[in-house]
Amino acid sequence: MNHDHKIELVLACLSLAIFLLYHIWHYCLPCLHAKGHIRLCGRRYFNVDQFSSTAAQLWTHAFGEDHKQAQTAVHTLRNILMVCTLFATSTAYIGARAFPSVFLNDSYSEELFRLNRIDPFTGGFDGRRGLVHPQIKGGISFCVSLFVFLCFAQATRYYVHIGFMVKIMSGKYAGEDISYEGEVIALMQQAQLAFSLGLRGIIFLGLILAYFGGPLCLFLATVLVTFLMAWTDHQPVTPYKAVYAELDGLARQQSAPAPRDSMFVEIHADHEAGFRAQQQPQRAHVKDWSRVSQRK
Known part of the structure; x- marks a missing residue:
């Protein structure tokens, strides 16, 4: 096996390891931490699958x-x-119709055989057999x-x-001791x-x-x-208290009276100051008749 084939083999193994390790980390993270939060660049991110499971429990309890x-x-x-039916039908068509048509067609089989010979896993180099059998890929x-x-x-x-359980919980048995809330939550988690x-699997x-x-x-x-x-799979945790405070502030600004234009305010202030300056000399020439009457 030459240097190029070794690099290809390393890239293929590394790709498989990245995909598997990410999913192990993704599904095991809620078990390692109660809230399933991670921190990145100073922000908290929550696990979408775990949050969906919690939301399903609250949803089941709500209609219960x-x-x-x-x-x-x-x-x-x-x-x-x-x-779910649409996805199941599509994958059934791929598995039952597309793959057999590819593997049973002679032209496709020859092309797959050519690809298997240059594959670092299935192709044999330097007179050696491949690491895995070519049919394993199919x-x-x-x-x-x-x-x-x-x-x-x-x-x-x-x-x-x-x-069916939702219908039973909300039907004529509603209000009685018959309750399948725990069973519904368990089935909901398994379905999710x-x-x-x-x-x-589709991504794979x-x-x-x-x-x-x-x-x-x-x-x-x-x-x-x-x-x-x-x-x-991981979305940022929104600081809802800060968001509510911001929305409250915007609501108060919209309900408050609109401020007058700044230019209009300045013109009105200058006009009022000039009017007062004109009134002061006139008031200085007016006699105080009350004092004159007292002198007499």
């Missing part, structure tokens, strides 16, 4: 207490089910697509069960985790496609995707 909100909850679940792609489909299918299944893992499929362009293309795509995921 106020049964009038159950209709809104059902509409929300319906929208989520539509999204098997990994198919397994990832199957994993994505199962994640979205499980998310759809969980959300369907949640819809399955949906999140499904999205990560994109990186597999980038790998066909070479290890350098894979490394650049991994760095870019990891940066975008870190940017979208």
Whole structure:
């Protein structure tokens, strides 16, 4: 194996390590810290997945207490089910139609065989066999697509069960001792985790496609995707007290009377000062008739 092949092998391994280590850190961070906050450049950032889990618990408790909100909850679940079904259908098409058509086509098979010979993992150099069998790449792609489909299918299944429980909690059994709030929260967390893992699987499929362009293309795509995921998975914590104070100040400014124009104020002050200066000499010539009458 020459120097170029070693560099390609290092880039491929480094790309896989970056992707895996980021997700281990992302999903284990809430377990290491109660709030899941990180500090960067003096600002706090929260974990979107953990915040979504907490919001789901509060949401479940809200429609459990106020049964009038159950209709809104059902509409929300319906929208989520539509999204999960769309993703599951798309990944099922990729796994059941796209991959078999690629692997069973002779022209595509020849191109894949050519790419496998120059691959640092599957290609043999200096008379040696490759590190992995060429068929493993195709098997990994198919397994990832199957994993994505199962994640979205499980998310759809969980959300369907949640819809049934919401109906029970807000139906004729409302107000009785029948309550599935704990079960709904558990299913909600599992559904959110399955949906999140499904999205990560789609991203990993994109990186597999980038790998066909070479290890350098894979490394650049991994760095870019990891940066975008870190940017979208962690949002800055807004200092709500300062925001409320600023909004309160703006509301007071809007409710206060508008100040007069500064030029108008200066002209009015000059006019009033001149009027007073004209009145003072006239008042000096006016006799004090009360004192004159007293002298007489």
